Amino acid sequence: MFLRLYFYRLKDILFTKEIAIWNIFFPIILGTFFYLGFSNLMNESDLKLSPIPAAVVTESENTAFSEVLTSLCEEGDDQLFDAVYTDLETAKTMLNDNDVTGIIFIADTPHLMLSDNGIEQTIMQSFIQQYCNQADVLKEIAMKHPEKLSQAIDTLSSDVTYGHEISLANASYDPYMQYFYALIAMTCLFSASAGVHCLANMQANQSSLGMRREVAPVHKLTAIISDISATFTVQFLSVLLLFFYLIVILGIDFGQRILLILLTAFLGTLISLMTGLFIGALVKKNEAVQASIALVYSMGCSFLSGLMVEAIKDWIEHTCPIINRINPAALITDSLYALNMFESYDRYIRNTIILAVMAVILCLISYLLLRRTKYASL
Amino acid sequence: MSTPVVKIENLVKRYKELVAIDHFNLTVNEGEILGLLGPNGSGKTTTINCLLSLLSFDKGTVEVFGETMRPDSYRLKRDIGVVLQNVAVFDTLNVYENIDYFCGLYIKDKALRRKYVQEAIEFAGLSEFQKFYPKKLSGGLLRRLNIACGIAHKPKLIILDEPTVAVDPQSRNKILEGILELNRQGSTIIYTSHYMEEIEQICSRIVIMDKGRNLANGTSQELKQLIKNNETIYIDTLGLKNEHLTALRQMNHIYSVEYDQQQLIVKCSGGSHNLIHVLGFLQEQNIAFGRVYSELPTLNDVFLEITGKELRD
Ligand SMILES: Nc1ncnc2c1ncn2[C@@H]1O[C@H](COP(=O)(O)OP(=O)(O)OP(=O)(O)O)[C@@H](O)[C@H]1O
Ligand SMILES: [Mg+2]
Numbered sequence: 001m002f003l004r005l006y007f008y009r010l011k012d013i014l015f016t017k018e019i020a021i022w023n024i025f026f027p028i029i030l031g032t033f034f035y036l037g038f039s040n041l042m043n044e045s046d047l048k049l050s051p052i053p054a055a056v057v058t059e060s061e062n063t064a065f066s067e068v069l070t071s072l073c074e075e076g077d078d079q080l081f082d083a084v085y086t087d088l089e090t091a092k093t094m095l096n097d098n099d100v101t102g103i104i105f106i107a108d109t110p111h112l113m114l115s116d117n118g119i120e121q122t123i124m125q126s127f128i129q130q131y132c133n134q135a136d137v138l139k140e141i142a143m144k145h146p147e148k149l150s151q152a153i154d155t156l157s158s159d160v161t162y163g164h165e166i167s168l169a170n171a172s173y174d175p176y177m178q179y180f181y182a183l184i185a186m187t188c189l190f191s192a193s194a195g196v197h198c199l200a201n202m203q204a205n206q207s208s209l210g211m212r213r214e215v216a217p218v219h220k221l222t223a224i225i226s227d228i229s230a231t232f233t234v235q236f237l238s239v240l241l242l243f244f245y246l247i248v249i250l251g252i253d254f255g256q257r258i259l260l261i262l263l264t265a266f267l268g269t270l271i272s273l274m275t276g277l278f279i280g281a282l283v284k285k286n287e288a289v290q291a292s293i294a295l296v297y298s299m300g301c302s303f304l305s306g307l308m309v310e311a312i313k314d315w316i317e318h319t320c321p322i323i324n325r326i327n328p329a330a331l332i333t334d335s336l337y338a339l340n341m342f343e344s345y346d347r348y349i350r351n352t353i354i355l356a357v358m359a360v361i362l363c364l365i366s367y368l369l370l371r372r373t374k375y376a377s378l
Numbered sequence: 379m380s381t382p383v384v385k386i387e388n389l390v391k392r393y394k395e396l397v398a399i400d401h402f403n404l405t406v407n408e409g410e411i412l413g414l415l416g417p418n419g420s421g422k423t424t425t426i427n428c429l430l431s432l433l434s435f436d437k438g439t440v441e442v443f444g445e446t447m448r449p450d451s452y453r454l455k456r457d458i459g460v461v462l463q464n465v466a467v468f469d470t471l472n473v474y475e476n477i478d479y480f481c482g483l484y485i486k487d488k489a490l491r492r493k494y495v496q497e498a499i500e501f502a503g504l505s506e507f508q509k510f511y512p513k514k515l516s517g518g519l520l521r522r523l524n525i526a527c528g529i530a531h532k533p534k535l536i537i538l539d540e541p542t543v544a545v546d547p548q549s550r551n552k553i554l555e556g557i558l559e560l561n562r563q564g565s566t567i568i569y570t571s572h573y574m575e576e577i578e579q580i581c582s583r584i585v586i587m588d589k590g591r592n593l594a595n596g597t598s599q600e601l602k603q604l605i606k607n608n609e610t611i612y613i614d615t616l617g618l619k620n621e622h623l624t625a626l627r628q629m630n631h632i633y634s635v636e637y638d639q640q641q642l643i644v645k646c647s648g649g650s651h652n653l654i655h656v657l658g659f660l661q662e663q664n665i666a667f668g669r670v671y672s673e674l675p676t677l678n679d680v681f682l683e684i685t686g687k688e689l690r691d
Contacts, residue, residue: 001486008471008479015470204432212466212527215430216483217455373449374434377393378427 001218002226009230019194023238027187028245034183035250038176051082052120055091055100059107064139066106068131080127104128177340180252181333182307187242188268189298189329191235195276196294198231199224200287203280205375207287224370232273239265255340260348264339267355268332272298274362275328281369298329305329331355381444382407383535383566384429389438391424391590398424399435400590406568411561413581414570415677417687421590422570423463426539429568430460442535456484459565461528463539465520467512474499474508477526484531498530501556503549517544525553529560536560537568542576554580574677586681593684602675605683606633610675611644611653614668615660618642622663629655 013019056069072080084091084100091103095113101120103113112128114121131138200206202223204214213223243265246252254261276294283290304327306313313330316323324330331351338347384406391399399421406412414422427433429440431449440447442454467476477495485491499505502522512520525541538557542550558580561567571577577584578598585595594601602608618637626635631649635642646652653672660667682688 001482004479004482008468008475011475012468012470208462208464208466209468211432211464212460212462212480213483214432214449215455215458215460215462216480217452218483219452220450373431375432376434378433 002222005218005223005226006230009227010233013194013230013234019197019234022193023187023190023235024241027183027190027238027242030186031180031183031242031246031250034179035246035252038179051079052102052123053082053100054084054124055094055103056083056085057088057091057103057105058085059105062106062108062110064135065110065131068138069104069106072127080123177252178306178310178313178333178337180246180254181336182302182305182310182329183246184239184242184265184336185268185305185329185332186298186302186307187239188235188265188332189272189301190238191231191269191272192276192279192294192298193291194231194235195228195273195278196280196287196290197276198227198273199277199280199370200290202227205378206280211378220370220373228273228277232269235269235273236266239269254336257339260339261336264332264335264348264352264355267352267359268328271328271355271359271362274359274366277366278362278369281366301327301329305333325354326358328355328358380408382441383410383443384568385439385441385444386425386429387439389425389428389435389440391421391428391433391435398590399428402438402587402590402592404585404592406566408566409561409564410583411557411567411569411581413577413584414568414587415572415574415577415584415681416570416587417572417681420588422587423539424590425587426462426537426568426570429537430458457534459529459531459533459536461525461536461538461541463543465512465524467520467523467527469512472509472511473504473515473523473526476512476523477530480527481530484533494530494532498526501529502526503552518546518549521545522549522553532560532563533565535566535568539570540572541569542571542573550576574681578677584677586677586684588681588685594680598677601677601680605675605680606647607645607675607679607683608648609646609652609672611642611646611656611670611672613642613644613656613660613670614640615642615665616640617665622665626656626659629659632656 051073058066069081069083073083081104083104084094086094088103091100092113094100095103095115098115101114101116101118102124104124105111105113110128110131112124114124200210202210202213204211214220240262243254243262247254275297279290279293279297280287283293303309304312304316304323307329313324313333316330324334331354335348335351335355338345338351342348382405384404386402386404389399389402390397402421402425404412404414404425414425416422424433428435428438429442429447431440431447431451442451443457445451445454447454468479471479474495477498478491481491481495481498485494499508502525504519504522504526507515507519510519512523515523521541521544525538528538528541529536536557542553545553554576557567557569569577569581581598583595583597584601586593586601594604596604623635623637626632626644631646631652632644633647634645637643644652644656653670657667657670678688
């Protein structure tokens with residue numbers, strides 16, 4: 001019974017024009033616009049790299065590091081830092097006055113002092129990190145093959161610059177990847193409308209089809225689960241299709257952890273579907289009203305997560321972070337961002353758990369609401 | 379006596395102020411075709427929806443096959459076929475698939491289902507339209523699809539709520555015959571309509587309802603005997619005078635005489651040979667007459683007499 005209901009429902013959904021348009025073509029078209037619009041921007045920002053102003057304070061001698069630092073401060077195409085060698089006091093004043101982005105301490109273990117977060121700070125951190133990772137190697141080269149040192153530094157600097165590019169592609173104010181994350185989130189969130197529609201087709205007070213189906217001897221739970229599964233299948237497939245289009249056709253790089261990215265999309269679709277169910281079960285109005293609410297929900301969440309104005313999400317993070325913690329669109333974009341940016345899974349896992357828990361809660365509430373079985377009015 | 383297929387007792391359903399069903403009683407026995415006859419808004423659909431446990435109601439009991447009907451009475455629902463007043467089919471499935479879908483909600487066995495679906499298609503005369511999608515069907519064909527979806531699984535109890543609206547007379551007759559055939563094959567049928575001809579044609583028992591109440595119930599004959607009128611005579615004639623009318627009124631069994639636009643209308647209650655007596659009187663008086671015809675009472679007359687209003691507006 002379940003499979004029959006499922007497959008018929010699948011066909012029903014696939015042949016509904018609105019669903020094809022909104023879930024499949026709209027995201028792809030939007031993605032294409034983003035791609036065309038931002039591929040230029042992306043190239044420009046590559047060119048605009050300028051040296052990062054930094055104060056350098058010597059705590060203790062470290063020849064190898066000094067050597068590396070000096071070579072990265074030399075004027076030229078690959079100049080990374082614009083360094084001012086000074087004492088701690090002056091350096092701190094400069095940092096406070098925003099004359100420099102950070103202070104680099106020359107010491108046995110080189111370290112940083114930063115006052116802010118941002119792309120330049122990230123680059124500086126990345127540089128120190130890279131150096132520390134490879135300090136032993138560099139020291140050895142400096143001692144045994146001084147002539148090869150500059151070559152080694154070049155490698156290091158290009159690693160940092162590479163880090164730089166990654167940061168550019170993903171940092172919060174970058175117009176490029178953030179938009180694609182938001183696009184993915186939006187596509188997931190469109191499932192809310194599908195959830196509303198799915199439920200309306202099952203409820204006697206919403207549609208004659210629902211009425212007809214409620215007089216059939218099919219357990220309500222079976223009916224709901226089969227329909228929801230079919231709706232989910234289509235919704236998730238449309239997200240997969242979008243990924244395929246973005247990654248394979250447009251060549252957009254979402255990083256290496258593709259399975260985890262898909263897990264996020266899976267949960268994102270699930271939670272939106274559950275939200276749709278929840279809206280359908282809770283709002284005692286006709287399907288059109290419920291569908292509008294679902295649309296407002298998906299577009300609203302997408303907007304807050306930076307689909308139209310990328311700075312919104314950051315602004316919320318500073319003013320009311322809780323919204324970003326519970327906005328599914330923000331959780332989805334943040335998970336994708338974290339997967340691509342950070343080695344550690346902490347942030348990803350946190351987001352994933354929130355998504356999963358919210359989905360389960362919505363599902364339970366919807367079930368409780370839907371158990372009511374007779375209608376006061378049809 | 380065996381348990382009734384449907385037993386509704388003292389059903390009351392209110393929509394806020396409006397009492398849609400007012401202490402309604404109904405018993406349907408096995409093998410019957412019960413006609414629920416009432417004008418628009420009389421509560422037919424509401425009764426059906428309460429019977430099917432779709433609607434909650436304020437008072438009363440509903441039993442089907444001797445058991446209380448509940449939303450989760452899946453076992454009972456298995457034996458009920460429903461054709462709702464509003465067409466309920468999937469726009470995205472074609473005729474065959476729609477019937478197969480709904481039949482499949484009741485019949486698991488594939489081979490049996492295929493047979494049933496085919497029979498339902500024949501039944502509704504949809505053979506040529508199997509691959510059509512509902513959007514491409516005319517209103518009448520859509521109705522026929524709706525019927526096919528409801529009865530394909532050959533249920534013991536079939537409930538049809540105004541199934542023939544917008545169906546042309548020829549197809550309608552075919553459907554009515556089909557319903558009679560389903561009944562012969564053993565289905566008990568509840569049929570609502572405001573077309574008295576339909577109801578008279580197929581129903582073994584008729585319930586007349588208005589304003590949510592069960593006003594009268596019986597066979598068409600029994601209902602007609604309830605009322606005073608049992609024959610109306612129409613005679614086209616010229617030059618009748620008042621004294622003639624008065625004389626006519628004094629004849630046996632005649633309770634109403636009207637003369638308007640050269641047509642004499644005489645209503646009789648009981649008695650026989652009323653027409654011959656009236657014509658004999660006219661000949662005695664040397665009054666020429668033209669067209670003459672006499673009508674037996676219709677359900678409309680029954681309805682008119684019980685409620686004081688016409689069945690159809
Ligand atoms: N959801 C509702 N809310 C309020 N009133 C309703 C509702 N549904 C029906 N009614 C009222 O209940 C009464 C009975 O309606 P119902 O649909 O049962 O009539 P019906 O006999 O089926 O009429 P028709 O021949 O037009 O189908 C009507 O007065 C109608 O206006
Ligand atoms: Mg009705």
